[in-house]
Amino acid sequence: MNLFKFILILIIFFGNISIVNSQIIKKQRDSLEVAIALNDSLISHKDIFPFAIPITEPAVGYGAVVGGLYFIRKKDPTHRPDIIAAFGGLTSNSTWLVGGAYIGYWKNDKIRYRGVSGYSAANLKYYDFGESTPVDFSMDSFLFSQQLSFRIKKSDFFIGVKYQLTKITIPDIEDEILQVDPFDLKLWNSGVSLITEYDNLNNFLSPTKGFLVHISYDQNLEALGSDKNWGSFNFFTHMYLPINDKWVPAFRVDSQLATGDIPFYAKPYISLRGVAALRYQGEFIMLAETEQLYNIKSRWDLLAFTGVGTAFESLENLKSNEIVWNVGVGFRYLLSRTYGLKTGFDIARGPEDWAFYVTIGSSWLR
Numbered sequence: 001m002n003l004f005k006f007i008l009i010l011i012i013f014f015g016n017i018s019i020v021n022s023q024i025i026k027k028q029r030d031s032l033e034v035a036i037a038l039n040d041s042l043i044s045h046k047d048i049f050p051f052a053i054p055i056t057e058p059a060v061g062y063g064a065v066v067g068g069l070y071f072i073r074k075k076d077p078t079h080r081p082d083i084i085a086a087f088g089g090l091t092s093n094s095t096w097l098v099g100g101a102y103i104g105y106w107k108n109d110k111i112r113y114r115g116v117s118g119y120s121a122a123n124l125k126y127y128d129f130g131e132s133t134p135v136d137f138s139m140d141s142f143l144f145s146q147q148l149s150f151r152i153k154k155s156d157f158f159i160g161v162k163y164q165l166t167k168i169t170i171p172d173i174e175d176e177i178l179q180v181d182p183f184d185l186k187l188w189n190s191g192v193s194l195i196t197e198y199d200n201l202n203n204f205l206s207p208t209k210g211f212l213v214h215i216s217y218d219q220n221l222e223a224l225g226s227d228k229n230w231g232s233f234n235f236f237t238h239m240y241l242p243i244n245d246k247w248v249p250a251f252r253v254d255s256q257l258a259t260g261d262i263p264f265y266a267k268p269y270i271s272l273r274g275v276a277a278l279r280y281q282g283e284f285i286m287l288a289e290t291e292q293l294y295n296i297k298s299r300w301d302l303l304a305f306t307g308v309g310t311a312f313e314s315l316e317n318l319k320s321n322e323i324v325w326n327v328g329v330g331f332r333y334l335l336s337r338t339y340g341l342k343t344g345f346d347i348a349r350g351p352e353d354w355a356f357y358v359t360i361g362s363s364w365l366r
Contacts, residue, residue: 047071054358059124059277063091068147080105087118088200095122099143112158114147124267127237127279129313130321137173139265141166146251148244149195156200162193164218165225168263179223184263188227192218201240201322204331205361206342208248212238219259230260232268238364251288252364257315270309273363274326274348282311282321289326291363299334301342305363330359 048070055063065349067087074081083106088098099118106113120141125134148158151299166189194217201210219231236254243249256268270280270287287309295301306327313319328348333339346357357363 017295047073053360055089057091057099057277058275058353058355059279060095060122061092063095065089065097080109093123095124097122110151112149112151112160115145117144118144124265124275124278127281129282129311135173137265139168140169140171147193147195147288149197156198158195158197158199160195160197162195162218163191164193165190168221168265170265180264181199181261183227183283184265187263188225189220189230189263190225191231192224193218193220201238203340205365206334206340207238207240207362208215208340209240209242211240212236226307228261228263229256230262230266232262233257234258238362248293250291250293252290253288254309255286256284268311270323270324272307272309272324272326272348272350273305273346273357274350274353275324276350276355279352280309280311280324281323284316284318286310286312287324293332301332301334301344302329302330303346304329305346305348322351324351330357332359 001021011016048068050068052064052066053060053253055065065087066089067085070084072082072084078359083103084102085101087100088096090096097120099116099117101116101118102113103115104113120143121138122141123136123138125136127134144165145162146164147160147162149158151158159250168184168187168189173180198213198214199274201207201212214234214236216234217231218234220226220229222229234256236252238341239251241249241251254271258266258267265278267281267283268285269278269282270285271277272287272289281305287307288309289305289309291303291305293301293303307325309322309324314323326348329347330344332342332344335343341359342360343360346359346363348357
């Protein structure tokens, strides 16, 4: 299911860069930026844009997501267009996914809509709490999600609601090794989320100043057709505090708390570069990470990052798993001054291994 979050980020990314103004092409910009601007102009005329984006998540291996976007333009060309997307992806460990999505910016961006539906078949590893030997399992997932967010007057505060339906099937698992609830192997989840956010970042894609604070609660309910009552409380904040035009320290704090009878594969996990998804899970997790970006020349930035986190068995029993850490370096290239979009790669080391990541925009995009 985390791959669908990646797809939503992808769609939002294209939604931001597709805002077209014919006056942005100016002679003083270099050839690369002109090419991007011309590409945006092409989007505005043909309304269709194909894409191919790499996947570099250690939990599923290397691969790519490919697809196409269809832009529904507004009467006012300065307003964000609505977007329809179709996509498919495959990774080196035979994980695959297909689906479609719709992103809407309505009432002059006072209302934001996200809808996504799709199917994935993922090959994953599950580590029971405190265990270092994984259990291999495959998971087939159907997802249907609808979300609406409303801007509070002219402020930077948003309040929203989401409905999400998933059907999870686990056809193969070494259940003699891992004791799981039989319900978890074939499970309907149906629930709602309440969302609040404060967002004054100076750029959605590659921010260098401002704050993003997110608080939400997700609850699956038998009354809505779920096989289990379970949920999660989610909090994260991203802070960008520039020292000067060249040096931008950034900080991230993230915490999740599972509630109710949560399935074993849906428990919160430590999400840090250099640490495979699902590797360190518990009913309660906390982590902090800092990223230090330094501009060395015009479009080129170097960055270094490090973080720590831990997973707890439960809130009642604050038995901690080992302290998880990461450290790494990378670079960013300013692909477009017009949109403030940066791309690059990171090399990260976690407790067990090295990992390589291709990035588009911020590594913390959610």
